Amino acid sequence: MTEVITLGIGGAGVSVCHNLWDHYIQERDNNQEYEKYKQAVNFHEDSAGSYVPRGLFIDTDPTGTDLVQESAIKHWFNDDHYSTGSDGTGTNYGEGRYTSGREQMPEIQDKLRKQAESCDSSPIVFMIASSGGGTGSGLSDLICQDINDDFKIIRYNIYQPPNTIGPANECFNSIYSSWFSQEFAKFSINIDNEQCTNILNRLGISDPTYDDINTLISTNISMVTAGNRFGSNNSYFASLETSMIPYPRINFMTSSFAPWEYTPTATKEFPSVSDITEDLFKCSNSLISTSSQESKIIATNISYFGDVQTDDIKSSVENFRNSELNTFCDATNKGIGTTKVELGEGCTRFSNKITDTLYNMKRSACILMSSQRAIEILERVSKTFDKLYHSRAYVFTYVGVGFESGEFSECRECHAATIKDYEELGITISEGDDDSFD
Ligand SMILES: Nc1nc2c(ncn2[C@@H]2O[C@H](COP(=O)(O)OP(=O)(O)OP(=O)(O)O)[C@@H](O)[C@H]2O)c(=O)[nH]1
Numbered sequence: 001m002t003e004v005i006t007l008g009i010g011g012a013g014v015s016v017c018h019n020l021w022d023h024y025i026q027e028r029d030n031n032q033e034y035e036k037y038k039q040a041v042n043f044h045e046d047s048a049g050s051y052v053p054r055g056l057f058i059d060t061d062p063t064g065t066d067l068v069q070e071s072a073i074k075h076w077f078n079d080d081h082y083s084t085g086s087d088g089t090g091t092n093y094g095e096g097r098y099t100s101g102r103e104q105m106p107e108i109q110d111k112l113r114k115q116a117e118s119c120d121s122s123p124i125v126f127m128i129a130s131s132g133g134g135t136g137s138g139l140s141d142l143i144c145q146d147i148n149d150d151f152k153i154i155r156y157n158i159y160q161p162p163n164t165i166g167p168a169n170e171c172f173n174s175i176y177s178s179w180f181s182q183e184f185a186k187f188s189i190n191i192d193n194e195q196c197t198n199i200l201n202r203l204g205i206s207d208p209t210y211d212d213i214n215t216l217i218s219t220n221i222s223m224v225t226a227g228n229r230f231g232s233n234n235s236y237f238a239s240l241e242t243s244m245i246p247y248p249r250i251n252f253m254t255s256s257f258a259p260w261e262y263t264p265t266a267t268k269e270f271p272s273v274s275d276i277t278e279d280l281f282k283c284s285n286s287l288i289s290t291s292s293q294e295s296k297i298i299a300t301n302i303s304y305f306g307d308v309q310t311d312d313i314k315s316s317v318e319n320f321r322n323s324e325l326n327t328f329c330d331a332t333n334k335g336i337g338t339t340k341v342e343l344g345e346g347c348t349r350f351s352n353k354i355t356d357t358l359y360n361m362k363r364s365a366c367i368l369m370s371s372q373r374a375i376e377i378l379e380r381v382s383k384t385f386d387k388l389y390h391s392r393a394y395v396f397t398y399v400g401v402g403f404e405s406g407e408f409s410e411c412r413e414c415h416a417a418t419i420k421d422y423e424e425l426g427i428t429i430s431e432g433d434d435d436s437f438d
């Protein structure tokens, strides 16, 4: 069985993680008697027979972790679940990686090892952070670099939105954490707040707060990983990993849910499995801003929930294959992995205004996708970076905290190489290599 240690890093990471634990704790309370439910994915049983969450809240300042320590679920956590600094990084990646973040590393290593020792096998480390924050980028990268030999890492990045409203140098931080995610993580799943806001607007939440967005994000995390807790999959994202073996340097994932447009009061028929499957591939439903609908898809993993029969899944994949949404490199779609998540009779899950809409739907689905949509997203942040770098804006604040000036060009070159990897994939495909998955 897969065991997972979840790390929330920096302000956004800690807040999303708080929301996610709220979710996992309620889900465990509701389902622990249910035979198929594997509570040991996220909790370990201590010597006194109590279940303890496997995870850490990490920040270079106490704002976010203080909120968790005062929250309704605080009694689930003890000192071993926190690593909190005092000064923050002032949105500076260099501070997160070289100064204030680095000072916390011995404590983080110690607490992480302790949790890993409570696992039966090598756990997966799931890291949640914003790639724009100095802590979320710099300290996450330091942790990633430190542990990647020992653990399989999945990074969940709250990525730079197209219309940045935060500090302009967030794109410096983002470009670095993209590079490290590429080098050291198995997958990085990327979403942005702007697109999450658009989706929440469509759900009737007109002016979403961070809490609304975090609920949407934690619902996404919970749904894409649900197969592990409820199903029979033994490995995280197993089919996706297999499909991605030929592409070792391509790991930038996007995610979507469907259906969104349906409201319980609608008189029209509920969307079919086929409609839902097609919706998952539409850029408008992605949790990261993208419009590259024509771009090539490499591999996907779809989890279905609710009233969905195995035959319906087969026929909807067949329908998708014949639709214009099928832009798979391999037109036979060997790269589509599907999981039907059985929640069990009477099984109730986390409940809030977003999950009430999604979970209580007759059927729904979510997808993880690797595709050339990454090019558009990576190029967007590169352009902002280049503009600032050429004017030398912010460079001095990074050099002042331990950066070597060569690191900027090295990072930018690696970023360009990643974009090229995705572009070359397009060239190979147009030359007729449509058997990429054999
Ligand atoms: N979804 C979401 N985004 C957030 C939240 N808080 C901040 N952000 C976004 O994350 C980015 C800033 O990152 P933070 O996570 O606050 O920064 P940090 O990682 O703590 O790093 P520093 O504070 O710079 O050391 C901004 O783009 C914010 O819009 C949150 O609770 N949820």
Ligand SMILES: [Mg+2]
Pocket (backbone or CB within 6 Å): 010, 011, 061, 088, 133, 135
């Ligand atoms: Mg912060």
